[in-house]
Amino acid sequence: MDDRLKETLSAMMDDEADELSVRRLLSHARQDEVRSQWQRWQQVRDLMHQGNLADDRVDVSAGVREALDGGFHKAPGPVASTRRGRERNWHWPAVAMVTLALVVGFGAGAGWESADTSASVANAGLPSEKAEGITSEAVGEPVQEVALQGLDEEQWEQVSRYLLEHAQHNSVGAGRGSVGYARLVSASGAGY
Amino acid sequence: MRKTVTGIRTRCVNPGNSLLAIVMVLAVFVAGQTRAETVARDAEYWLDRLGPALNMTSYRGVFVYARGDQVSSMQIAHRYQDGVVEERLVPQDGANGEIVRKGMRVVCVLPDHGRIQLDQVIPSGPFAEAFSSQLMPVSRWYQPALVGDDRIAGYDVVRLALKAKDELRYSHHLWLEKSTGLLVKSHVRSSGGTVLEHFQFTSLEITDSLSDSEFVIRTEGEEIARELAPKTTSSPAPRMEGWTLGWQPDGFIPAAAPRSGKGQAVAFSDGLAAFSVFVEPSRKIMMPTGASRIGATTVYMKQLEAGDVDFFVTVVGEIPPRTARKVAESVKVDDALAFGALGK
Incomplete structure (x- = not known):
C-alpha cells in the first residue's frame, strides 16, 4: 500500500476523500491490507471518539492522524476549510461508504x-x-x-449519476419490488 | 369429500330429487375446484400473480442480491393492511441505514442518502399499478414456461422461466412462492445461460402477524422524511423534447422517466427489463464511446454532435450491450436549442 492510498484511506475517515480516490483504493489489489489498515484506524478512532463524545468541536480525525504518526498529508484544502461544523457527522457517511465497500468486498468498478x-x-x-x-x-x-476505472473524475461522476437514476427508476418501475430496492442500494452504496 | 357427498346423498333420498340434484351439482363443483388446485397452473397464471403479490403479500425476511462481483443483503418487512403498504428495509452490510414507509409517507436513513430521491425509491403507488398491468403482454417477448418446483427459504416455490424470444433482451428466471405468488428468487441470464444478476430470499416468513413495532425506525442518523404526493398524471410522459429515438427493441414502451439533472431522460420497459436513455449537452467533458457492464446492467456511452453542440448519449439498463448500443446509435438530436433552455 503506497502513501497515496493511505492518504485516501485517511481522508475517507474524515469524510474528505473524493470518489475517484476511493475507487482507486478499492480497486487496490491487496484488499486485506487496506482492510486491516482501516480496522486499526477504526479502533483508534473509536477509542478517541468514545472519549470525546460530549464535545462536538473536537476534531477527532486530526487526532487520529497525529496518533498514527502524523505522516499523512493534509487532505485537499477546500474541503478541509469546510470542516468546522461537520465533526458531528463526519463518521457517518464516510464510514458507511467504506465499510459497505470493504466488508462486502466490492469496490466500485470491481464488478465491471x-x-x-x-x-x-x-x-x-x-x-x-x-x-x-x-x-x-x-x-x-x-x-x-x-473500462470505467479508466474514466476521470468528472466522467465517472456523470456515469454514476446515470446508474443511480436508472436504478431509482427501476425500483419504482419494473414492478420487481425488492429487486428494485436492491439495485438502488447497490448503485448508491458501492462507493460510487 | 366423497364420503361427505355419499352421506348427504343417503339423507337426501326422501326429500326429493330437486334437493338431490342441487347437492350433486355442489359436489361436482367442489370436486372440480379441488382438481384445479392440483393441476399444475400454467405460466400465465403465475405471471398474473407476480405483480399484485409484490404489494399485497405480508412477509418479513432477508434477501441477497448479487450482480457482477457485488453481493449485498437486505432485511425487509412488508405488510399489506387495510389497503396500505407498510415497509421497512434495512441494508445488512456495512452502513447502518433504513427505509421505512407507510403508505405515502417515507422516512429514509441511508448512507449517501442525498443521492436517493425518495419519491423514486417507492415501488408501489400509481406507477407500480401501471407497471403491474404492463406485465401482461410479457409473453409476447418472452417464452414463459414452468420448469418445475423447488424450495426457497423454506417455502415451496414454482420456477418460471421467461426465455427471451429475441437476442435484444436477457432471459429471466423467477421463483414464486406457491400459495401467494410472491417473488422469492430471480435470475437474469444471458442467452448463453450465464447468470448475470441474482436475487434471492435467504430467510422468509410469510405471515399476516407483523406488529406495528416492525415498522419503526431504529437507526440513528440523519433522517429525511417526505410525504409522497400522489402523482397527478397517470401517464408518465417521456421527456424527449429536442431529440428522438429512432429505434427501440420491440415491446419496450415508455415508462416513468428518471429525473436527469440537466438533460433529458426517458425510460422504457417491456414489463421485465427496463432501460433509461439520457441525453445531455456535454459541456466540457468528453466521454469515451462504448459499453460497460455490471451484472445484467449495461452502460453504453457515446458522444453526439448536433448543430455545433456536443451531446452525451447514455443508455443504462438491464439489456445486452448490443441492444444498448443500437438504442444509443439511434438517438437523433433535432433541436439543440431545446436543451439550451433546459440546461440553464
Whole structure:
C-alpha cells in the first residue's frame, strides 16, 4: 500500500476523500491490507471518539492522524476549510461508504466486466445497421468496451449519476419490488 | 369429500330429487375446484400473480442480491393492511441505514442518502399499478414456461422461466412462492445461460402477524422524511423534447422517466427489463464511446454532435450491450436549442 492510498484511506475517515480516490483504493489489489489498515484506524478512532463524545468541536480525525504518526498529508484544502461544523457527522457517511465497500468486498468498478468477454455479447447478433457510428465496427463485432476505472473524475461522476437514476427508476418501475430496492442500494452504496 | 357427498346423498333420498340434484351439482363443483388446485397452473397464471403479490403479500425476511462481483443483503418487512403498504428495509452490510414507509409517507436513513430521491425509491403507488398491468403482454417477448418446483427459504416455490424470444433482451428466471405468488428468487441470464444478476430470499416468513413495532425506525442518523404526493398524471410522459429515438427493441414502451439533472431522460420497459436513455449537452467533458457492464446492467456511452453542440448519449439498463448500443446509435438530436433552455 503506497502513501497515496493511505492518504485516501485517511481522508475517507474524515469524510474528505473524493470518489475517484476511493475507487482507486478499492480497486487496490491487496484488499486485506487496506482492510486491516482501516480496522486499526477504526479502533483508534473509536477509542478517541468514545472519549470525546460530549464535545462536538473536537476534531477527532486530526487526532487520529497525529496518533498514527502524523505522516499523512493534509487532505485537499477546500474541503478541509469546510470542516468546522461537520465533526458531528463526519463518521457517518464516510464510514458507511467504506465499510459497505470493504466488508462486502466490492469496490466500485470491481464488478465491471469486460463487455466483450461474455458469450451473450458475442452471440447477441444484432442487426447493426445503426452501428455505423462506431467507425471500426462491422456487423457481428463485439461492442466496444469502456473500462470505467479508466474514466476521470468528472466522467465517472456523470456515469454514476446515470446508474443511480436508472436504478431509482427501476425500483419504482419494473414492478420487481425488492429487486428494485436492491439495485438502488447497490448503485448508491458501492462507493460510487 | 366423497364420503361427505355419499352421506348427504343417503339423507337426501326422501326429500326429493330437486334437493338431490342441487347437492350433486355442489359436489361436482367442489370436486372440480379441488382438481384445479392440483393441476399444475400454467405460466400465465403465475405471471398474473407476480405483480399484485409484490404489494399485497405480508412477509418479513432477508434477501441477497448479487450482480457482477457485488453481493449485498437486505432485511425487509412488508405488510399489506387495510389497503396500505407498510415497509421497512434495512441494508445488512456495512452502513447502518433504513427505509421505512407507510403508505405515502417515507422516512429514509441511508448512507449517501442525498443521492436517493425518495419519491423514486417507492415501488408501489400509481406507477407500480401501471407497471403491474404492463406485465401482461410479457409473453409476447418472452417464452414463459414452468420448469418445475423447488424450495426457497423454506417455502415451496414454482420456477418460471421467461426465455427471451429475441437476442435484444436477457432471459429471466423467477421463483414464486406457491400459495401467494410472491417473488422469492430471480435470475437474469444471458442467452448463453450465464447468470448475470441474482436475487434471492435467504430467510422468509410469510405471515399476516407483523406488529406495528416492525415498522419503526431504529437507526440513528440523519433522517429525511417526505410525504409522497400522489402523482397527478397517470401517464408518465417521456421527456424527449429536442431529440428522438429512432429505434427501440420491440415491446419496450415508455415508462416513468428518471429525473436527469440537466438533460433529458426517458425510460422504457417491456414489463421485465427496463432501460433509461439520457441525453445531455456535454459541456466540457468528453466521454469515451462504448459499453460497460455490471451484472445484467449495461452502460453504453457515446458522444453526439448536433448543430455545433456536443451531446452525451447514455443508455443504462438491464439489456445486452448490443441492444444498448443500437438504442444509443439511434438517438437523433433535432433541436439543440431545446436543451439550451433546459440546461440553464
